[in-house]
Amino acid sequence: MPRAAQSDQLLTFAEVAERCGVHKGTIRRAVASGELTAVNAPGTRGARGRRVTSASLKAYLERQARGGKK
Numbered sequence: 089m090p091r092a093a094q095s096d097q098l099l100t101f102a103e104v105a106e107r108c109g110v111h112k113g114t115i116r117r118a119v120a121s122g123e124l125t126a127v128n129a130p131g132t133r134g135a136r137g138r139r140v141t142s143a144s145l146k147a148y149l150e151r152q153a154r155g156g157k158k
Contacts, residue, residue: 096141096142096143097141097142098127098129098139098140098141098142099139099140099141099142099145100139100140101115101116101119101126101138101140104124104140104145107145108145108149108152115140118148119138119140123148123151124140124144124145124148125140125141125143125144126138126139126140126141126144127139127141
């Protein structure tokens with residue numbers, strides 16, 4: 089997975105789920121389908137180190153508000 093830009097905030101799946109008002113599983117599925125972008129947090133490996141970029145979350149929420157998926 090690509091690394092995030094230094095200025096982009098990284099959010100855990102739980103933080104994203106809370107902001108969206110959904111379950112963490114919904115966020116995992118959105119990442120798996122490509123609707124959200126997840127990167128490995130610096131110094132981490134594997135699934136537990138995956139984080140969603142704030143830019144990806146913003147774009148996802150804008151798409152959801154318009155009623156679109158991708």
